[in-house]
Structures are given as C-alpha cells and as structure tokens.
Amino acid sequence: MPDFSPVDYAIPAFVALVLVEMLWARRHRPDAYEARDTLTSLALGLGSTVAGVLFGGAALMAFFAAYEYRLLDIGWAWWAWALCFVLDDLAYYWVHRTGHRVRWFWASHVNHHSSQHYNLSTALRQTWTGAFTLGFAFKLPLVLLGFHPGMIAVCAGFNLVYQFWIHTEAVGRMPRWFEAVMNTPSHHRVHHATNPRYLDRNYAGVFIVWDKLFGTFEPEHAGEPIRYGIVRQLGSFNLLWAAFHEWAAMLDDIRRAPWRHKLSYLLRAPGWSHDASRETSDEIRARWRARKERALSDEQKVSNENPIAVEGEAA
Structure with missing residues (x-):
C-alpha cells in the first residue's frame, strides 16, 4: 500500500x-x-x-x-x-x-x-x-x-x-x-x-x-454576472457558526416540525419545508423560468400588436 x-x-x-x-x-x-x-x-x-x-x-x-x-x-x-x-x-x-x-x-x-x-x-x-x-x-x-x-x-x-x-x-x-x-x-x-x-x-x-x-450541466453565460454564496447568506465570519450553522438550523427544523415531517428535514432537499414557507433550488429555478417565459410572452405580444413597417415593402 x-x-x-x-x-x-x-x-x-x-x-x-x-x-x-x-x-x-x-x-x-x-x-x-x-x-x-x-x-x-x-x-x-x-x-x-x-x-x-x-x-x-x-x-x-x-x-x-x-x-x-x-x-x-x-x-x-x-x-x-x-x-x-x-x-x-x-x-x-x-x-x-x-x-x-x-x-x-x-x-x-x-x-x-x-x-x-x-x-x-x-x-x-x-x-x-x-x-x-x-x-x-x-x-x-x-x-x-x-x-x-x-x-x-x-x-x-x-x-x-x-x-x-x-x-x-x-x-x-x-x-x-x-x-x-x-x-x-x-x-x-x-x-x-x-x-x-x-x-x-x-x-x-x-x-x-x-x-x-x-443532465446537470450549465455553461457560464457571459451576460449574467455571478452572485456567489448560498441562497440564505451566512452573514457572519464567526468560525463555529460557519462550520455548524446548517446542522443547527436542521436540528431546529426537526424539533419544530410535526412528527410526520421530521424525517423529511433530514432527507429532502435543502430549502424544503412542510408548510411551503421556503423554496428548494428546483422551485427557485422553476419560478425564475416562469418569470422569464412570461416576460418573453409579453414581449412577443407587444411585438405582434405593434409591427414595424419595413420601408419600401410592397403593399
């Protein structure tokens, strides 16, 4: 060896x-x-x-x-x-x-x-x-x-x-x-x-x-500046808090949760909550995509309602 x-x-x-x-x-x-x-x-x-x-x-x-x-x-x-x-x-x-x-x-x-x-x-x-x-x-x-x-x-x-x-x-x-x-x-x-x-x-x-x-690849997009960290930022330079904050938060969620949901706070995705008060990364991404699609749809609607005449185009 x-x-x-x-x-x-x-x-x-x-x-x-x-x-x-x-x-x-x-x-x-x-x-x-x-x-x-x-x-x-x-x-x-x-x-x-x-x-x-x-x-x-x-x-x-x-x-x-x-x-x-x-x-x-x-x-x-x-x-x-x-x-x-x-x-x-x-x-x-x-x-x-x-x-x-x-x-x-x-x-x-x-x-x-x-x-x-x-x-x-x-x-x-x-x-x-x-x-x-x-x-x-x-x-x-x-x-x-x-x-x-x-x-x-x-x-x-x-x-x-x-x-x-x-x-x-x-x-x-x-x-x-x-x-x-x-x-x-x-x-x-x-x-x-x-x-x-x-x-x-x-x-x-x-x-x-x-x-x-x-299916988990995403390229870096030049036009989108990156924000680093975690969804709920640490907000502290305390060493022990940095090392153990999520353990403390998870245990607190388990303590507060109804019995039928306690195990879920261990095994489900970060951000999951039994009362939907928080969001997982999948939910955050889905909400972002829905907003993007709505914005694109609104853009298309405005474009269709206000066509730009092309100069010289035959009648």
Whole structure:
C-alpha cells in the first residue's frame, strides 16, 4: 500500500498560488478577497485537516473491512490506476450531487459554499463533519469491485488537488476541447453561484462529462454576472457558526416540525419545508423560468400588436 498523500505535497503550491492570486486581485479585482472571509476559509481548511486526522481512520477501516469481500483482485497495474481515477471521479460526482440534494449531506457540504467571494482560498473552505455524514460509503462499490483502499485514497487526493485551481476568477475560458471534457474555472464558477439559472449545477470534480451525461450541466453565460454564496447568506465570519450553522438550523427544523415531517428535514432537499414557507433550488429555478417565459410572452405580444413597417415593402 503506497504511503503517499498528494494533498500534503501540494500544500506549499496551494499557499504560493493564493499569494500570487492576491497580487493579481490587487490590480485587477480588488473585491476578490476580503480579509475576514479569507481567514475564515483558511481556518475551516485547517479544521478540516484536523478532523480528517481524527476521524478519517473510520472510513479507512470500513474500506479495508469491505475489501475482504472484493469481487476481483485488480492489483496495481498502470491501467488500474487510470480506471480507478475515472471511477473515483464518478463516485465523487454522485456524493457531491447528493451533498446538494439531501439536507443531511448539505449540512456538512454547505461550508464550502458559504463564502460570497470566489478565489483560491475558497477551495480550502472545507467541512469538519464529512466523516460524520458517512458520505465515504459512495466509494465502497470501488472497494468491493477490487480496487485497493490505498489506491482509492491516492486517486481521491489527486482529485482534490485538481479541484484547487478551478476556484478562481483569474482564469476565463480554457480551450474549447478542454472545456468540453474537463472541469474548469468557468464551469465551477457556475457551481458556486446563487443565480437561479445556476443553482445545483456542475457537480463534477475533474471530468465535466458526468454533468453532461446526467443532465446537470450549465455553461457560464457571459451576460449574467455571478452572485456567489448560498441562497440564505451566512452573514457572519464567526468560525463555529460557519462550520455548524446548517446542522443547527436542521436540528431546529426537526424539533419544530410535526412528527410526520421530521424525517423529511433530514432527507429532502435543502430549502424544503412542510408548510411551503421556503423554496428548494428546483422551485427557485422553476419560478425564475416562469418569470422569464412570461416576460418573453409579453414581449412577443407587444411585438405582434405593434409591427414595424419595413420601408419600401410592397403593399
């Protein structure tokens, strides 16, 4: 089993790139960084590292226990590494999508989206409670198929390293062939947006093809400025509130809800409420689309009622 963590080796590069982006932002985007926001992101990243050391062993133990029941002995050939990387990214797509669509998982993942700024420090804004949600179970099929837990851990590490550089506004669009296959800053800016058009889109880690395959892809539209953060903005730089606010809100909703609705506040989409007092991302998007369609219909109606005569047109 390889004793190698890609993230550990990448940390110096992460720090250097954040500093480089800060210099770029001072000249080109002064509002890209906010000191208290950046410190909160860095603190969440540090806390996530500590949580990984304390609780990550539970996932590894589960993987090794499941490995005893594997269907195949895939081994360590080069093609096994390539296949594991692709399948691990597919598993990441589904755990990430679930992290947005099921409130139990969103309570943990929301930390990463709570900044209203989008820069490389935002990539470090990671959860403290990921192991608690048992999201690692999404990768158990890879273990049962026959990929060694160590191989999966290394591939997941490279996946995380790749995702760091796409958290920036300093990079516009990549070449078309690259944008067609890979996740890019443009695609991931969409994922961090609160615009109705963009909500819950582009879940990919490395390969954007998963979103195109499963119907969750949305390109970045040049004429629509992106608003970052979450639908109900955090409104605070308090570190503990940033880390646990959604857990507290979810538990409060469960406490207040009638018994028949309590489980729904765990398993339904974020924003769902039994009394329709809030909206899910699907409902927000549907309302936005309806408004757009009404506006387009009204435009067409006005156009039909007031035709423009073309000069010189034959009678």
